[in-house]
Amino acid sequence: MTCRICRGETRIVLDLGDMPLANRLKDAPDAPEKRFPLAVEFCHDCGNLQLTHCVDAQDLYDDYLYVTPTSPSLEAHSVNLVYHMQAQGYLPE
16 A cells, blocks of 8 residues: 555554444444454555545444534533643643
């Protein structure tokens, strides 16, 4: 394959075979699920590590459950973190 950064030659350093997408819950244990290659390749020219296969955005985000900007629990965590860091003197109040 070819490095996406420098176009150098790459070699596979880890191949986990075909895997289902993370964070994708099935409706039933025996329900079919799409699987995609999960392998990492290394470029000796620039040191880049990259996946050998990029999942299409439609497959990746079609039924994606976690949305960062609209997550109330993540927003609350961020607010609490800022207050904590201010109390510890790491951030100005």
